[in-house]
Structure formats: C-alpha cells, structure tokens
Amino acid sequence: MNMIQALNDAHKVAMRADEDIVVFGEDAGYFGGVFRVTEGLQQEFGKQRAFDAPISENGIAATAVGMAAYGLKPVIEIQFADYIYPAYDQIVSEVAKMRYRTAGEWTMPMVIRSPYGGGIYGGQTHSQSPESLFTHIAGLKVVVPSTPYDAKGLLLAAIEDPDPVIFFEPKRIYNGPFGGHHDQPVEAWAKRPEAEVPEGHYTVPLGKANVVREGEALTVLAYGTMVHVAKTAMEEAGIDAEILDLRTLVPLDIEAIEASVKKTGRCLIVHEAPRTSGFGAELSALVTERCFYHLEAPVERVTGWDTPYPHSYEWTYFPGPARIKKALEKVMAQ
Missing domain, CATH: 3.40.50.970 (Thiamin diphosphate (ThDP)-binding fold, Pyr/PP domains)
Structure with a gap:
C-alpha cells in the first residue's frame, strides 16, 4: 500500500x-x-x-x-x-x-x-x-x-x-x-x-521512535518526508549515521534520542518547517541539556527557510541531500 x-x-x-x-x-x-x-x-x-x-x-x-x-x-x-x-x-x-x-x-x-x-x-x-x-x-x-x-x-x-x-x-x-530529488522515480x-501493510487491526505506539538506520558516527533526527531525504543523503555521503524517525513529536521518545546521541556523540536535525522556533529548536535544546558532555560537536539543524513558502522554488526550499551533506561535513569536521 x-x-x-x-x-x-x-x-x-x-x-x-x-x-x-x-x-x-x-x-x-x-x-x-x-x-x-x-x-x-x-x-x-x-x-x-x-x-x-x-x-x-x-x-x-x-x-x-x-x-x-x-x-x-x-x-x-x-x-x-x-x-x-x-x-x-x-x-x-x-x-x-x-x-x-x-x-x-x-x-x-x-x-x-x-x-x-x-x-x-x-x-x-x-x-x-x-x-x-x-x-x-x-x-x-x-x-x-x-x-x-x-x-x-x-x-x-x-x-x-x-x-x-x-x-x-x-x-x-x-x-x-x-x-530529495524531484525527478526520482517511485x-x-x-x-x-x-510498503507492506498488514490487513486488519494493528497499532504503532504513540511516543516510540523508530531506528530506521543504525550507525556509529552521527545521529540524525527527522520525521515525515525528511526521513527519506536524510536516508538518501547518508547513502550519498557514505557516512555511518544513525537515523531516528521520531514518528510522534508529542509524546517524544527522548530516551531513544538520548541513547543514540550518547552513542554517536554528534547530532543533526532535519525538518521541512522554517528554522526559527521550529521543532528542531526544541530537539536541539533537549539534546544539549541531556547529552552535553557526550557531544563532540555542536548540534546542527537543516530546515526550511524563514520565508513564506515559495512556489517556483519549492525544491530549493526543501532541505535536500546537498544541504544535508554540507551540514554533515560541518558536524563531522569538528
């Protein structure tokens, strides 16, 4: 489905x-x-x-x-x-x-x-x-x-x-x-x-993140569309990153986030919404509060622009693999 x-x-x-x-x-x-x-x-x-x-x-x-x-x-x-x-x-x-x-x-x-x-x-x-x-x-x-x-x-x-x-x-x-590429076939x-969806009733618990890719070098926090964009960026960059699909923002699986960041020592946050006061700011604060002494570099964010949503420049507005790879290089270099 x-x-x-x-x-x-x-x-x-x-x-x-x-x-x-x-x-x-x-x-x-x-x-x-x-x-x-x-x-x-x-x-x-x-x-x-x-x-x-x-x-x-x-x-x-x-x-x-x-x-x-x-x-x-x-x-x-x-x-x-x-x-x-x-x-x-x-x-x-x-x-x-x-x-x-x-x-x-x-x-x-x-x-x-x-x-x-x-x-x-x-x-x-x-x-x-x-x-x-x-x-x-x-x-x-x-x-x-x-x-x-x-x-x-x-x-x-x-x-x-x-x-x-x-x-x-x-x-x-x-x-x-x-x-993350607008011409990518599906x-x-x-x-x-x-895409394998069981028939009948089942539930996915609210408040439980999903590790969609295990890694040791860096933790990527994403949700929705950006999970797929982040996976593409990691594959293209060749970085051993761990990607957490948050799935629910409230309640937030802070335990999973904390465990991953303490393991990798680095954190990159990706979301489509504008940067200022976006949910990534809350994630960055939580990671810094709980994992400060485990961080090898400052938390980095890749987000949408602080502008009204553009029409003709939609694919430039999206955080794409190129922007994410640039942020990855910055985090990994520190």
Whole structure:
C-alpha cells in the first residue's frame, strides 16, 4: 500500500470495529477527500458516519468537540494544514484543555487529520508545516508518519487514544518516498518493507521512535518526508549515521534520542518547517541539556527557510541531500 491506501484502510478497520467513530470534513464524505484518504467511507458506513462539512474549519473543530464530549469519536479532516488556523482557537482553548478543566470527567477522544508540507507546488497556502504550533500546546499529541505501515498503525492508535491527536500526513510521500530529488522515480516503492501493510487491526505506539538506520558516527533526527531525504543523503555521503524517525513529536521518545546521541556523540536535525522556533529548536535544546558532555560537536539543524513558502522554488526550499551533506561535513569536521 501507499500511504493514502494505508490511511484509508485504517479508517475502515476502526469504523467497522466501533460504531461511535464518525468521519467528516470538507469534501471528506461523498468525494472521499482531496487526496482520497476517506474514499469509500460514506458508501460503506452511510452519511451519518462519513459526511461533508461546510467550509468552516472553526465549525468543524467545534462540532467535533461536542461530539467527543458526548461519547462519539470524531476523526476530522482539515483539507490542508494551511487551513487549520481558523480552528486554532477551538483546538487550543477547548480541545486541548477539556480533560484538565473538567478534572478528568470529560476526555476528548478525537483525531484531527491534515495533509501538510510541500511536494505538490501548492505555494504559500497549500504547503505549510505548522507542527511546532501544536507541540507547544499542553494537552495535544502530535503525530507525523513517514511510511504506510506506520501511518496505518499510528492512526489506529490515535483513534483509540482517549486524548486529542493532531495527525499530520506528509503529502509529498502520500504515493511513495522521495529521497530529495524531484525527478526520482517511485516505481520501486512497492518493493520496500515499509510498503507492506498488514490487513486488519494493528497499532504503532504513540511516543516510540523508530531506528530506521543504525550507525556509529552521527545521529540524525527527522520525521515525515525528511526521513527519506536524510536516508538518501547518508547513502550519498557514505557516512555511518544513525537515523531516528521520531514518528510522534508529542509524546517524544527522548530516551531513544538520548541513547543514540550518547552513542554517536554528534547530532543533526532535519525538518521541512522554517528554522526559527521550529521543532528542531526544541530537539536541539533537549539534546544539549541531556547529552552535553557526550557531544563532540555542536548540534546542527537543516530546515526550511524563514520565508513564506515559495512556489517556483519549492525544491530549493526543501532541505535536500546537498544541504544535508554540507551540514554533515560541518558536524563531522569538528
């Protein structure tokens, strides 16, 4: 399966097992979503459980709050992460706070899914990576899968979690991985182990990182699309690097990060979002606080630019193998 198919299958597995799960969003019902992640759900489960919503992200989130408070398990789709900002007030003020403000009497068993990041030449309004805005909000969990296997297992785990989960889906790898070169073919994707998605129910635990490549010289921390870009860069550079796919940003598997950095003594962080106040800044601080006396060089970051998302220069904006290799050489030379 590619990631779209894996996510679609996760919806079906969950909805067949639990009648309280409802799915809705802009074009998420009859049409099956812009990227077809919810395709076929309305046909199988009916309009009461898979339906379209008006163009009102604030209303979509607010409706989900009421549903979750009264026993349903909404899985809502924000059509693009760039559209999530009108719903930010509801997410921050209601969704994230409900368990605390009711002393645990009410939970918010809901998932907010959204395609995020670049890869489709969507420009400023269809390509943003706002994950750090949600990792800063206490009460939210934040997930970013990088493979079809993880996407299905993490989404099922998120749906079953009693607390709200922000689930960002890297649209650049919806149909297969890109190693950082825009002309790289993806025909070999189906042959990769990550594309083997089991039928039926399974979960990938939230808060558990995955070592996708073991190494001794350097630790690379990445998530989503950048996991594949980092792997390509390591292969081209010929460096014995260990790559950690974080998978969930909140809760963060700090133990795995700490163990890896203490082993290698060097750390490189890669993410697509802008550099300033990006999640890489938090990762850098954590690594420095916990591994300072084991570091052989300062922590290095490779990120997007601190600019509005460019349209025609999308592939220059992406942290690619060339930029990562330059950072690797800098870290390894110290």
